[in-house]
Amino acid sequence: MLIAIQWISMGAMELSNPFWPLVLQEMMGDVSSDPAGRFPASWSALASTGVYVLPMLGMAMSSVWWGRLGDRCGHRWMMVRALLGLGLSQLGLAMAASPSEVLVWRFVQGLLAGFIAPAQAYGAQLLQGQRPHLLFAALQMATNLGSVAGALLGGLLWQWLPFASLNALAAVLCAFCAWAVIHLLPRQTPHPARSPALQTHESIPGNPDQSKSAHHVLPCVMAALGLLVLARLLMQMPWSLYTHGILQMTSPQIGMAYSLMAAGFCCAALGWAHWAQRLSPANTLGLQIALIVGLACLACAIASVRSVWLFWATQLAMGALLAGTTPVLTAWISRQCSDDQRGQVLGCSQSISQWCSAVGVCAGGALVHGGWLSSIYLWMGGAFALAALPLTVAYTQIRRG
Template sequence: MTDLSTRLTVRRLLVLQFVSMGAMEMSGPFWPLYLKGLAPSEQAFQIASIGAYVGPMLGIMLTSTFWGRIGDRHGNKPMMIRALLGLCATQLLIAVSNDVWVIVALRFLQGACAGYLAPAQAYGVQIESPERRAQLFAHLQIATNLGSLFGAILGGLILDRAPFPLINVTAGLLCAACAAAAWLGLPIPPAKPPQAIGPSKADKHPSGAAVPVAGLLVLLGLLLMARMLTQVPFSLYIREIYGAAPWVTGLCYGLVALGFVISASHWTRALSGKPLDAILRWLLLVIAGCALATIAIGLTRTLSVMVGLFLAWGILLGATTPVVMSVISAATSMNRQGYVLGLSQSTQQFSSVSGIFLGALLSDMAGLSSIFFFVCAFYLLSLVVAAALWRRELKCRPGLSALDTL
């Protein structure tokens, strides 16, 4: 492939990422609102609400390795098309289902049959040069979050004017269109010679010091748990505290993604090339900012203030998981990248599931109005772990004081 054709293919891949993620996130904030009207009891509603979010994650966790092996044998493009068709089929089946347990089962099947993101990333790596991989992943992440933003807003607008199943029908049709576009518009990537699969210079960590990968994985997990605590109670919280329309819920849900989009690349550039101790020090400040933002969300009862705080929270999130993942990747030798990044993915899925369960449990036990105080508590716990990693790094580098990292 020429450089021009590669750039065009990458742009098509980014558009597909944006549209498919938007389709998947259209129903994201609104499952509790829909399931509450279908559930036969409060207990069934609580279980179904958790299952609607956890089901796809469990499906991905259990089948991603299998689909990855199939993709290695038959190519990533067919796996992308298969995943999009699986999303289309399950969305349409959900649209015609009115039993909460059937919907939860279909949500699990949606994750098990789909798994679009991994083959899309692998396809991008196949067509992109090693020197541009970091930029590729950054752009894919931005496309993902922009899709989440516009998908949530579109879902809210649909729900304001039509029943919830129309969201699933729309999402299913978008996924079918993406599958057709991938089939017609994405070329089969050429086989790369062995020398093109080696590490790039960007893979080397600037400090050259041993990096506590296990500690960073713990920090990554805590940060994701803090973020996912609000997944189930989010729409119920906005409705109970503010009595807002569904489109406002979608806007708030999407503003976190928007903040991430507008800040992630800036954070990456600002921290690029800095030693680990400096990165950890900045993470301390960012995590402290997340704690302040979320406790302020929990305290305020002014809608405009809350909207601004959600955007600020998203901006700070742009410097959390992407930065931690980049440090983990840079600290890992090329022959262990697959294992360590796979372990990171497992950590993220486990932490997301745990956060969803805890969020539903805590909001049920302590009330919806308290959920953001628990989010703040998890950020404070993350702050303790980040501080311990920072102090460890200072001790591992004799003669370096805390002032040297300013």
Template sequence: MTGTIAVIRGFGPVFAILFGLQFISMGAMEMSGPFWPLRIEELSSSGGIFALAGIGVYVGPMLGVSLTSSLWGRMGDRYGNRLMMVRALAGLAITQILVSFAQDVWLILLLRFLQGCCAGYIAPAQAYGIQITGGRNRGVLLTWLQVATNVGSLGGAFLGGLILDASSFTTINLAAGFICAVCAIAAWAILPRPVAVVVAQAQAQAQAQAQASRTDRALVRQDHVAKGRATAPVWSLLTLMGMMLASRMVLQVPFALYMVEVFRAPHWVTGFSYGLLALGFVVAAPLWAQFFNDRSASFILGWMILIAGGCALLTSLAGLTRSIEYFAVIYLLWGSLLGGTTPILVALISAATADGRQGSVLGTAQSWQQIASVAGIAIGAGTTQIFGLASVFPLVSLLYAVSLFTAVGLWLCARPRLPVGDSL
């Protein structure tokens, strides 16, 4: 952990600004996250509309992000990732304020889709961080930015529950919109423009330090080509990341309904329990990042097998318990395992990509995450409608078991070396 703290200090004050902006803005957006089904149920005139809109309210912004993230990533590579961050925050602010006044289900769905199209903040923030640091310790950097998102999720969900108990859903969205507007102004005023010369020098230094590793990898690549094996498993990593994320997102729509039906929980308990997943992630993710830093792909994928198995076991137990205390502990442990999944796999993908294409590849990764999230949400909502709320946790466990076998296949075919840290 001491080494991780030293690395973070080495990133400088810009990292603290990035972390704060991501924490605050993503927390603001997550204030309404677990409570959308309650709002949609309130506005729906029939069970069929509720079933469709309950999925669409989550799927809409994800579809918007998946359709535009690659475009915004290329725009960031061309015009600057800082500008794309400001654009995304402004888009979130405007659409969140508009959706707070919407009283029609279909208008809400349209605005949520437009919100996704205008958003795409995380990918340019990651690319900007890599650009500022010259690609040093990208695994740790990307993990801590993901930690910021999950810290925001923890605080945002809990705060949203408190606001909903005391006021209204409209208040939640208005507050989130104004917070994102303040973040957009702060990003424009505080974040420095990357100086081309400084960035070029940092990149040149990183490239010089990694030249020997590149040469070794080129020899390994040639050997693998001769053997007919994959040499750049970016799409394989995207697939595994998407499967594990889809497994997690199955619970997005039914979670609040499950908490009410099974535990009779008030809103603040629902928000708190929802945030425990993020808390586990926050606590464990930096430890996973340090543990995996400079490790080979085969080593990491071997651990992905164990993590997927652990997630399958924990979600099975969560579906069996009727104790809110045990459920909360299980959710916390599940979140701690998730800290070793998405940010680590994204770091592998980033490390396998040239510096000048970071915005593009991270945008593609974000699009892929949104597609996986849409699939998970659709599967979860459909299963709930057909088999009831009792089926959701067994389904999640089954999907994690599928991810486990996928990780086994990738581990068997993995390249001997693909470091997470400064190797590229």
């Protein structure tokens, strides 16, 4: 049921998310005709970037606080809060009449959001630390499938319905998900506060000394996770420009490439999770380093690809490699935490990832404006290589005990 709620809620948010730049351009066309000139049309690129960056900044600012509150009040209620907050912000977006109102509501949406971290903490607590890699992989698969399904459905509905109706429908779906969390998910009693030094490592395979020292390298692992997100989101803004302008792909071909990356992720996620759950903390990080180096090499190779078919194959392979990184690293972080600290730690990890997401989106836009579009995948490869550095430090420290 938790996986289904994640899928529905993510699909609801993606009903309108891919189309905001087009909607903002339309709004700016209306406003630029106003003699008052309240929002010049020359701000189109800035607003199109801000509509994606502002929710990330809002989430980065609030995730740690929401995670700490979830440790005290229960992660189930934090999921309800996040879903109601998303629904409220979607209603605000449905009523927004100007670009400035859209940007404000998108920032508020980020502040009130944060469903993924409490869902991860709730699921890990529900399973009592068993098989966290499978749980986190399944949640990430639901996120990807929901994103694709929501974008496709939103594009179809927008042909017959006003854009505001998509946001209103998303609000209704979020309210339904909040009802499902309250009535269909098991209740849990919040754990009493305990010392941060208390950690649970009984379920971690491998050398006990490695298990005891693993939580000391959490900052390095969180930094690597953030850099992975940054590298992936470098292509958030340039994606359509690169595939259409450099590769000369049609709209259906672009959609196929996007879908193949999601398909590669979903096909490989559970396999990587099954493998990783049998590894010690150090060996898990060693696997991550190998995968990230593979991603860096693949990204650099894609920079020279000009065949549509070969590009599709590389996107499938990139999705499969990504499936072995972020879900496994998030599960690794979760396994180093006691139940009464998991929400705060995962919230901190999500906050770092959101800051890095915002930097990645802005960096991608800056590279495009700087004339680096044709070599954007080389920059992505460099960012992936950079993510391997903190993991190498963590791996070395755990090996030394």
